[in-house]
Amino acid sequence: MSNYDIKDSKLAEGGRRRIEWAEREMPVLRQIRERFLRERPLAGVRVSGCLHVTAETANLIKTLADGGADVVLTASNPLSTQDDVAASLVSHNEIPVFAIKGEDNVTYYKHLNAALDHKPHVTMDDGADLVSTLHKDRRDLLPQVIGGTEETTTGVIRLRAMAADGALEFPVIAVNDAMTKHFFDNRYGTGQSTLDGIIRATNMLLAGKVFVVAGYGWCGRGLASRARGLGANVIVTEVDPMPALEAVMDGFRVMPMEEAARIGDIFCTVTGDLNVIDKHHFEVMKDGAIVSNSGHFNVEINIPALDAMAVSKSLVRPFVEAYDLKDGRRIHILGEGRLINLASAEGHPASVMDMSFANQALGLEYMVKNGKKLERKVYSVPEEIDREIARIKLLAMGVAIDTLTDEQVRYLNSWQEGT
């Protein structure tokens, strides 16, 4: 096989071990793979995937391949590739992979286009870069695309904006909308893995620190809750009064970033928006402040503005860049402002990706079956898929639950019994 671009195929063996390790924590995907092997529902389907190239993703890709799909994979972020996993997919599974950790933006887009050269029937996206490039630069490929799937909040926002503009040319399933995705992945996955990333990068004690979380969506509340669980004093910033009020009721301090910037020790953005930490925030931060991002794109922190304010910068630890300002203060940016859980840690643990990727696999199967009947818009994962995934997951964890009795079902459907 020659059609790939990875760092070093000699890393394959280590990658295999990590893929197998992750597999142990992915019982839902395992069940799906077993059925796919029997039923081959994706036989002959060309899939181009643009996802973080991690051990968990490898298990998804292998599941699709076992279902009969002809898959290629490119990275959805220049910093998030696990090179040994990429090597194993190429060497052991003959999956073409285009992804090298730390690649520059030019290479990133070259890889994206290589994945599109595969002439996909279905796209699988994480941030909508693949779909966006397809619509901007490779419109010749559009006719044969049946549909796509999209992993993230950020990507879904972009796709909905495209659909609203009438610009989206095929249906996309918003995997992120599945409850078994965003309830678990965004909240529990992002919560733990973001702190994991920050701690690996800095080795700082969170207890006693003022930790500022920008955004109280599903990711933000996971992060806030886990930071508090590690002893930090958490401040939340928001633009929407509803989640802001929830944050207050959950016991957090809520204030504008302008104020939080003055007192925070560690900052992390999870908003999906840009310049959430901006020039005027850097201007008032304490000496030594740590600033990071766990939102999809590296636009949430205005690093160019900080760059312009700095007299010098230096890498003081891997993934920790110190910006020395004219007034003597030093501000630290983690992982170049890219999502810190992938930059300095290993991304979401396998057990959450299990459910996200079960949604990807089943969503993709659904798209293959039904895509031609669907409109050019963003669809949610069908509820029965979602609930089935939750059921299998509980079973795999050895957790039993109650079942409604006939009497209870009848009661819930009646309206005549009262006080």
Place this chain on the structure above:
Amino acid sequence: MSNYDIKDSKLAEGGRRRIEWAEREMPVLRQIRERFLRERPLAGVRVSGCLHVTAETANLIKTLADGGADVVLTASNPLSTQDDVAASLVSHNEIPVFAIKGEDNVTYYKHLNAALDHKPHVTMDDGADLVSTLHKDRRDLLPQVIGGTEETTTGVIRLRAMAADGALEFPVIAVNDAMTKHFFDNRYGTGQSTLDGIIRATNMLLAGKVFVVAGYGWCGRGLASRARGLGANVIVTEVDPMPALEAVMDGFRVMPMEEAARIGDIFCTVTGDLNVIDKHHFEVMKDGAIVSNSGHFNVEINIPALDAMAVSKSLVRPFVEAYDLKDGRRIHILGEGRLINLASAEGHPASVMDMSFANQALGLEYMVKNGKKLERKVYSVPEEIDREIARIKLLAMGVAIDTLTDEQVRYLNSWQEGT
């Protein structure tokens, strides 16, 4: 004024003080009342309310009256009336009230019918007993009803079942669906007040106790989180795999009630369903177990079955009934299985009812304006009402939040910027 039925009008002065005390914690409703006084949007509208007669409800009723409405009030639960508040509404505000704490079921329905005798244009319900009686026994009144509002999950379930049967004869706004209602009232209100009720009834230490929460809806998760916050070891039971999985990920043990029944010290049901704690559960409970309910109706615990199992029963403290079983075990039922936060405590604190009742007031205003154009089904509170309530609440709490910059708004609406 003679048209009312309350316990003792001499209690009015104490009721007034409690109504005023609650008012201090209800800044959103205060703003609405000030506008209603100026605009009189409910002038001439007859309203029949069936709500828990508490200090907070009194502030809602006064708000409607200040808006021009002609209101009567009946209790939505035989045990939840605060007699001094009822007295104050009658004596100081000339609102006809039909409610006596501890009234029997016959009186309860007599009061309900007295409220219907008012020939309402709008109904205001908490559990749908008013609407249900109207549809079953007082159909002559239906033609002049514009619409209604409904406060609870339980009521909304009943009304949706009616609408699905084609039986609902007017539109109803589901106040419970407002985020500023169920996010806050169900979760924070029920969480604290249920434990308050249990502690007042029993004076037991929660730390170190095994506390079983049946149901992990909004109420259940509020209760589970607060019980853990007081040091209990919490077990959750569920019938739906999705919330069950969330409970597991939130760190709780999840198991069937059959198993939980054997190890629990204190039980509380918040499911909206019947016989969630049933005969076969009582059979395996530990000696001394405490069983309570915080769901709307007193059907969640199968008390008749327990009664049949008992050789004797006695009231060992106010709101604590001990059932002595043949095998020597004693099981305690709190507040006759009625919602314990109203039976032995004072219901939701004013600051959460502030938002629920702001939704009631604005929902009712909306219904008066738009009811004739609406279909005979259950409507959600319009989103702009919901968001506005959150905004006022934050303001009143002195919490400022960020505002999107133009650049950020633009970014959120675009789809062309990527990695």
Place this chain on the structure above:
Amino acid sequence: MSNYDIKDSKLAEGGRRRIEWAEREMPVLRQIRERFLRERPLAGVRVSGCLHVTAETANLIKTLADGGADVVLTASNPLSTQDDVAASLVSHNEIPVFAIKGEDNVTYYKHLNAALDHKPHVTMDDGADLVSTLHKDRRDLLPQVIGGTEETTTGVIRLRAMAADGALEFPVIAVNDAMTKHFFDNRYGTGQSTLDGIIRATNMLLAGKVFVVAGYGWCGRGLASRARGLGANVIVTEVDPMPALEAVMDGFRVMPMEEAARIGDIFCTVTGDLNVIDKHHFEVMKDGAIVSNSGHFNVEINIPALDAMAVSKSLVRPFVEAYDLKDGRRIHILGEGRLINLASAEGHPASVMDMSFANQALGLEYMVKNGKKLERKVYSVPEEIDREIARIKLLAMGVAIDTLTDEQVRYLNSWQEGT
């Protein structure tokens, strides 16, 4: 029996039921009582007790009586007496009790002296008022006193000061020093019961409130942890850098009261010191602030200073006094600044008092046996008593633990095995 002073002996039946209810949660004391009944170790010993007259205390008093002691009981706080319990002790157990809830200071000291008229061999104190009065006014009784026991931190501090002055005339066992007392009673008991008292008095939602805890001793950390568990945003004030640092690392904000006073919604002092909330703090508090105390004496809040600042005051709910200040602000004092968990709630739950009072009973037995050999100072509860109580408690809760193997014991005593 005529030698007593209580509110109303007709309350006795209700008191009995509450005493029995508490007894169910006091398995350690039950075991001691059973042994006392057999062994009668206190036969002929006159005991004067000055304790909060609650259902739990009644079980202690009955235990001592079953051990052969001749006991009289007076209240250790004018507001903390449960009148029905006092009535039951008198009517059903023939224990002379001198205590009426709400008694004035003159009566309080008259009652104290009535208890001293009993010519005690052993004193049993809660705050050291009995011992202090004995040393100041009743020195004629000193010769026959063998020793005493003291329940609280506050009392122990006073007694240690007396011993340091050479003023203490007999040995006292500091029950409070027992780990099974202060680890559990101060932390878990005070934590829950203080919030219970505040919530019963105010019916306020704690979620989202800024809750200021003055003092981070065992009581303070129990209170801070439970307030956070109910959703409050907790601020801690301290004078000692060590606990202050712990509070920071536990995730709380720590600041001087001067600053906290400006932003707190609810305040509670648990310091054992006076004027912790003082005139200059009231001057900067927000309108509507709630101020309470859960420390032993009502000196922690400078109420006389507030009184002098107020233009009027009024009782707005039971246990809630509103002080209207000249500048229009209103400040609320709960329970006249007396310990709020006893003023408006029922004090510590039985299951914590079980261990405290097991220490009292066993400490008193120890004093009777060994008092004459002891010096005139404050002694800790012997460690074997402490550990035995923990063992019985776990057993009673159905919790089994591991036992060291011989190999492990040997290892722990050796120093030669290393890396």
Place this chain on the structure above:
Amino acid sequence: MSNYDIKDSKLAEGGRRRIEWAEREMPVLRQIRERFLRERPLAGVRVSGCLHVTAETANLIKTLADGGADVVLTASNPLSTQDDVAASLVSHNEIPVFAIKGEDNVTYYKHLNAALDHKPHVTMDDGADLVSTLHKDRRDLLPQVIGGTEETTTGVIRLRAMAADGALEFPVIAVNDAMTKHFFDNRYGTGQSTLDGIIRATNMLLAGKVFVVAGYGWCGRGLASRARGLGANVIVTEVDPMPALEAVMDGFRVMPMEEAARIGDIFCTVTGDLNVIDKHHFEVMKDGAIVSNSGHFNVEINIPALDAMAVSKSLVRPFVEAYDLKDGRRIHILGEGRLINLASAEGHPASVMDMSFANQALGLEYMVKNGKKLERKVYSVPEEIDREIARIKLLAMGVAIDTLTDEQVRYLNSWQEGT
């Protein structure tokens, strides 16, 4: 300089950056270093240190050198050395270091002896291996030793056993006994860093996992609290009824290891004892169980027993060894059972080591001044040192606290004011 044994001096530059990074979080040690530079209190004193060779330790060593000491350093654990830090100490500070990550036991003891060849006046130990070797094999050096310091609980237990045997030949200060050490290092440091180690080794999600903590001492409660903070369902095992009871009241499940072994997903021992997880526990564990240790020595897990039960073993990820058992189950041991926070993570964060090492520096200074007057036993850190460290730390964190007023001091020392 030639007298050292490290991995690679070319790693020095990276080490320097990490030492400087840690220094930013060590303000207390910084203040001490500044004074030491002025006063040179350790001039001419030979110090042999046996500590984990980390960036934080490097800052301690530099502080002692700045105080005039002539220091050599050896590792206190074969797996805990940071090779780049060792290189920097040698290259930039001319400190002889004997430590290579992953060295075998023979090399470990060779290094220990090399450090003793320095003929120390003062020993500085972490686990008492240096003192123990000195007493067993190098007794010729004993006469010139003034005294020592010891960092850990484990070491202090060994030294107390030696002192009890009359075997200890010089005084040792138990740094671990300082409140600013064990309250913070054991609880907050071990809590976070142990989970950090487990997550780095496994990349597993803790939410929803059953996490078994063996031992509820200061380390155990830190670990239990943080594991709960990350969403795990925590079980505690203990041998002492007092901490076992506290664990129950803190809301954890407590049970014998025999039972916990059957249901745990992840285990971590922090007991200071041996074979806490033993053959009969492995026999009942679930397939896939993860077993780790964060106690000082690698004896807490009986790995030889597991080895004997296994048909094969393999390294499935760095620091994760899979043991395949005859019955098909697989059990994973992390970091060979050595303290996982040092094996797979970076040990305690700098901000906790700041206080531990401030105690080391001041304890060592105290020993140099007073050692000759002390007896041959284990001493605590003087309380004024402890409190001063807390004061400086708060100051450095920007946290102000209250000061007792004269009136308050007087009150606390009096015993005559009562109710």
